[in-house]
Amino acid sequence: MSHMVRNVGAALMAVMIARSAGFAQSATEGLYKAKCQMCHGEKGMADSGAGKSMKVKPATDPDVKKMSEAQMIEAVKNGMGKMQPYQGKLTDAQIKDVVGYFRTFVK
Ligand code: HEC
Known part of the structure; x- marks a missing residue:
């Protein structure tokens, strides 16, 4: 009997971990949106x-593709062209997450 209780506990843990991972993903997606x-x-x-009128480059542009993650984090923190700096508006962790999300479009 105690064995079964432990298994139920483990299953619940797994569900909770999966839930919180899913939440982190959608929070980043929400931030990007x-x-x-x-x-x-x-x-x-x-x-x-707005992207068109500011001539923002698509993620597939060679100039964007050659940027490293660190360079993109830098661009978002300090601003780039018409993009405002996000330092102080978003936390470092948020900037890293949202750049990671943006990079999923870079192919
Ligand atoms: C007001 C419009 C605007 C907003 C809002 C904006 N950007 Fe940008 N972003 C730009 C422009 C303009 C550039 C300059 C380079 C270009 O033309 O692509 C740029 C450049 C970048 C780059 C460098 C690679 C590239 O596309 O040139 C990254 C990475 C980036 N932005 C990510 C973000 C992230 C993440 C956010 C949200 C936190 C964000 N941007 C919000 C307009 C914007």
Whole structure:
């Protein structure tokens, strides 16, 4: 009997871990949608109205593709072209997460 209780506990733990991982993912996605998507587009293709009018490069542009993660973090922190600096507005962890999300569009 006590064996079964332990297994149920382990199963519950697994569900909780899966839930919190899923939450972290959607929080980053939400952050991107709220703060970045209007210029960079839903899939990083800069196909939104603001993205087009500011001539934001799509994530598939060679100039974007050659940037390292660190360079992108730098660009978001300190601003780049018409993009405002996000330092002080987002935490370092948020910037790293949201750049990681953006990089999933870089192919
Ligand atoms: C007001 C429009 C705007 C918003 C909002 C914006 N950006 Fe940008 N972003 C730009 C522009 C303009 C550049 C300059 C380079 C270019 O044309 O792509 C740029 C450059 C970048 C780059 C360097 C690679 C590239 O595409 O040139 C990254 C990475 C980036 N932005 C990520 C983000 C993230 C993450 C957010 C949300 C926290 C964000 N941006 C919000 C307009 C914007």
